[in-house]
Amino acid sequence: MPLRRRAACWELQPKVLSSSEESLPFTKMLEARGLVRMLAMINAVEKVNRSPLLADVNVTLGYHILDSCADVSTALRATAHFIERSHCPGTTSCGPPVLAVISYSSTAVTLSDKTRFPAFMRTIPNDRHQTAAMVSLLSTYGWTWVGVVTTDGNYGQSALENFVSQASKNGICVAFKSIIPQAVGSQDVRSAITQTARTIFENPEAQVIVSFAKPTLMVYLYQELKNQMLRGGRDRKSMRRVWVASDSWSSSSSVKENIHLEDMGHVLGFTFKSGDLSSFNEYLSRLEAAGHDDTGDNVFLQEFYTQLNASEGYGDTELVSKAVETLREHTHAGTIFSVEMAVSAIAQALVSVCRNRDCRTPGTVQPWELLKAMWMEEFKLRGKSFKFDSSGDINLGYDVTMWRSDGENIHVQDYHPHNNSFTHSTTQQLNALKHIISKCSKSCVPGESKKTTKGPHTCCYECAICSANYYSNDTGKTFPFTLTHLFTCTKSNRSYFTWDKHMAQCLSCDPVTEWSPEGTSSCLPKDRLLFSWQDPFAMVLLTFSALGVVLNLLVSALFLHQQDTPVVKAAGGPLSQVILFSLVISDISAMLFVGQPNSLQCKARQVLFGISFTLCVSCILVKTLHILLAFQFNPELHEPYIIVAICVSLQAATCICWLVLKSPYNHIVNNPTTLLEACHEGSYLAFGVMLGYIAVLAFVCFICAFKGRKLPHLYNEAKFITFSMLLYLISWLLFVPVYITTSGVYLPAVEMVVILISNYGILCCHFFPKCYIILFKKEQNTNTAFRKKLYEYSNKTTDVVSVSVVTNYREGVTCPSLHRGMMSKGSKGNGFSEANGTKVKVSAAREDKLIKSYSTSMPLAGVQLLGKKKDERCTVSLLDESAVRVDAAAALLGLLLPQPQDVLQTVQRHLHDLRVHHGEQVTHGFDGVQGHQREGKLSATQNNSPASEDRQVEQLYLDLSPVPCSDVGHGPARLLLDGLLGTAEQVEETRQS
Template sequence: MSENLYMSDSVQYPYFYRTVPNELHLSAGIGKLLKYFGWKWVSIFSTDDESSMRAIQILKEEIEQNGGCIAFHETLPHHGRITYSEIEKINRAIKQSSTVNIYYFYRNTGMSLNKIWDFQQINVKSAHVLITIAEVYIINPNQKQFQIRNMFFIFKLYKKVMPNFLKFIREMKPVWLANDYNANNWWKDLCHSKCPKTIRRDCSSTKKDLTFTPCFTTIFGSSYSVYNAVYAVAHALHDMIMSGSGNGTTWTRENSEVLDSLPWKLHQYLRNLHFKNGLGEEMYLDENGDLATGYNIMNLIFFQDTLKYQIVGRYNPYAPPGQDFIIDEKAIVWESSFTQKPPQFRCTPSCHPGYRKLIREREPICCYDCIPCADGEISNQTDMDTCTTCPDDQWSNQKRDACIPKVITFLSFEEPLGITLTSISMLLLLITAVILGIFIHYRDTPIVRANNRQLSYILLISLILCFLCSLLFIGHPEDVTCILRQTTFGITFSIVLSSILAKTFTVVTAFQATKPGSKLHKWMGSKVSNFIVISCSLIQIVLCLAWVFTAPPFAYLNMRSEIGTILIECNEGSVIAFYCVLGYLGLLACISFIIAFLARNLPDSFNEAKYITFSMLVFCSVWISFIPTYLSSKGKYMVAVEIFAILASSTGLLGCIFFPKCYIILLRPERNINKGLRKM
């Protein structure tokens, strides 16, 4: 397996065949194992030979494609014995962090994993998992200072028992291995007490302490690969010879001549090789000349004083997708000191749902901070790079891991604020209705007859409508109620202000008409007052109708004003029309205020101009303060501000104009005479 990866280039090396998987597949298999368990923080140890370095580069790319990171990569010389300083370098690297350690060493590079473990000085803590492609040999695994336990995953070639192989081993003579040092040692290991009695045999050499080697490795090792390689060549030779014989059934001299004169023809038969071995397994070479086989994934298990290989998975790069990588988690024996099984290896802990990753500057992408998602965003999986924005009609829950429907809110009759405003409106409406009843009952008294009692009736009725229209602002907004809210408000208040303007005009004309030679007597009738009320109100009605037919108010869902809330509110439709209605009301109020202010000291017994002045002062103050408060409010509180302005301004008019008169009517009836009025 130590051949250069370049040997897989069929153009440069058309006659190279590999009977074991190449390093490309091995790197992919290790990458799949890391991905399966979610191990993303990896340390790599390898030899510095060209083949290993190229394979490690492929492995790094595989790890990074799966979202993993390389904590560090340490290289060791591929020949010679490891020095103490190199062991210290490995120790320092391992102590840096808790990682998955990958040992990429080949047996035939002069650096096998057992050479490292033989030092028994490598400080591998139980918080690590080791993945290797080399056989692991341990001298006395029960030694106290040697604390490696069940943390190995080993990628090894498929190993199976070949037919009659055990019989061959039992009948084999040691003299056949006399000139092969490694084979001779292999044969001696069969005498070890750990080997099955069916294999163990009498040894001609003296027994001695041997390196503990699992019998599975000792007996079979790479024998299965050699077995398949020999049969591959045999089948190719057979096909070539039989193709040259004509009938393909008997051996002839012509066959021998074909074999001697045209050996290069063997390659085309190797390329097209496809056969079943003695175990009935399909064997063929891929387009690169590699035998289509794979790896066993093995768990190295320490139990008391025994060492055992346990197959826990397989990786076959030639299998269909989804079947190429198989892991049997139930067969895995995890190190007892692991608090989590399987353990997790990360630079930083996983970001739980509700958080997202924030990559740290100048560090690998696996090293990050976990920050909570912003309002309105969620993450419902671990380790999400970005948070997902919730739809407009939904909002993130408290944990930021799910979107929930936004709370629909509006100023309702059931909530405390709605109940309070409704109660105040009904109370003021009742008070106004009582005052209207008092004025009707005492309609013939001088104080009621003063300043046109019809205007007083109109004003009181319009104030009742003002208190009623405030109720339109409470409840679930609909298109119809949105239109009625603003138009009813604008028209009723225009009637109120028109009535007050007519009252003020009546006060002024009444004083002027008393002067000698005055011609204002003809303006003293009720027709003039009614004309003022109707004409001024009609202008507001025209404005409201224009508003309704051009850009009427409508109900809409406001999803952005308040966090986690859908506000059902009325959109004015046309902001210009809305402020034109308010502006016209302000104009009527200003005219009434100016005229009343100028007429407040007129010496007339019918003069109520000073009360109108105070009422207009209250009215203007309320609506001047309303505009900035209204613009700075949101949702149902914006509606509450407008309702408060309606109630406050209407109450100011009611109190300043009618409370003094009711006081005289009910509590000071002796002043409700013409003589009393003159003293006012």
């Protein structure tokens, strides 16, 4: 006796096959496909009962088969009736019955929800895996615009929902969705099929259609498509599509028999994993051999024979053969394999439960025990092990088949659900699918983006060229973007989506390191630019910088070697070495503008230039003031090095504040196509103050030097200073607008060029002429040459000078003042008195006070200048017209006589020469005071008077000027009589030449 499963117990009873239960409706015609599945289960049960597997526990399996009539309500009533009849006497149940259910063909996703269906299990993958496999297949071929045909049952609705959800995540859009009712004979079905065919023709871009419909509906749909094609005068090509068939009809022989692939197109089907059909084929052979009358209790098989005979009118033998042949045509290897797995799982779980108990006694085995054993333990079939997962499913994957025109199916791919991938079994047949395009819009070329148009579908777009700094390498064959479902309109049954972050669009290049031109498929790295050492222009500037350093060092060495010569002394002596040193530092700072900048380099280059050039200009300013004050007969410039130190300190303070508050730094300028490595000045205000301060010093030098531009050329530093400062000011004035308006790699070169121009301007104007005289005009580098030039210059002027000799004496001793003047007889308007014998009283102060003197010019005919004591008088005789003039230019000779003692001695010698030359008696008071002299100084003031052509005698006078005694001896003397040029004979000879 077979074992019959019941709701709360197990009992032994005979096999029951019924098509005539009380109050249960039945279908008018049996489907061969359903009958094949039933026979496969019967064969599997009988095969297990014959095997030694159940012999150890002394039980056998049975079955009770009911017809659901392809209706959900009918299936539910049949199930409830089955459970009521399965009640076991003497047992109780405190909850809903837990009856293990194993399906071999139900693929609805909702059945994997264990909160609702805790006892449901199946030996095939659910529809989620099938739809995932379909979406993966569509993505492989770039089919993004597809139609969907399904039924309104639980299977069709669930499959449609899962497909749309997974397709949207992979950038696949559903062009249309057609839902056909399941009731084949109703008018609604015909209307739905007609509308579906019309929709397919209206969407020629959708060359791929996914169908979850039943085989019968697919046959009707094919016929309607062909009819509309003929009525509309369309060609056969307009009807051809790529049909992606679900497991419901992918291996249906009835569809194959009623369609022509030449009209249909291509069919790719998903079927369950298959096994060996030899056992089932043997079973069908036994049925055929048994004949028409030997069907046993199988009322369904008897009814199938009756239906077949009624339509064709076969004889008994011919009828059975035709029936078996029909069953073989509807035999699907995947379905048979799933049925066998389900039966084997039940049998092996039962053996596991009954191994230690006698299961023949009713109530010994509870249904939940069998369910637990099925869930926890592996079972084997044909040498392979299988196990249900946490959802109660066995996911073996799918076989992908391709229909051929001869009715055969070719196995072309294997789908693996664990990694969502395909394994190709053959590719020759798949090559025909590569040229098929199913897209709403054409593919965009690299460098274009997809700009969606108005409408619910994101797969319909226009191609727009990517702008600069954006790129796109998606040609439409791959879909790295995803879509997010927003909502579904109930009336139109349309779903609306939005782009996710992986949308196919123009992607932005890295704004820091990359760029791209318009319409490109990739980003290009930005070129890193800098004013490098290898740049030809940089090499030229570096050469000039290095040459400047070398020239300054050579000039410095030459000046040190010739430091005692008049030219070097006239050039400033020690100050010239300071100027040359500052120029060397300035040239070195210019070199820091080349190369890859760093923070230290950016700070050092501006500070070094600012301080070094300030030092240079400060020294030049001191020289300029020195010369200017000398020829203006003002007091001597005090402490020149202190003035230089003050000027440089102010600039150093500015640079320190700059570095502390907002110092320069290296940064990268992000240009559209390049990265420029440069120095940022930090504070442009501080940068401007630094340059402005140097400009102010240079401007002062320029003004002061411009006033002394007419001096003798041997002493004419003013001309060179004027030209060099003018060159500096012009170059830096031009630098400002150029620097503001210039950007790029050569911006540092602009400042570098201006620095070199300034450095070379000073070097060439100040030192090269001196070097030329030292090296090539040695005859001009002598005291005699300097005296001659001074005398020549003095003859060109008509200036009259007053001379004072200031000496310090012991307390109580007055300072004598010698007045000596000559003027033209009868000259008018010169402010001099013509009275003879005018006496001038001179007063003297002590050491700690300034000497104040007053003088009156007059003809000196034996004039006596009296002091406080009678023995301190000095008389000077009148000189004739051959007397020598005293000129302001003679003051320059004081550079050659730096000591006051030398000056005084020279004055005494000159007076002596005058006395001898003119035969006059000259007495003076110098001899008596030289021994007491501590410091001495000559000063001069220049009085300009108009020249007189008829002047025969010039006046020469001496007076005292206010001079601090403490300043005596500092710096070179700035006043000499023209007698210092030599003896009277030498003077006369010089004049005649």
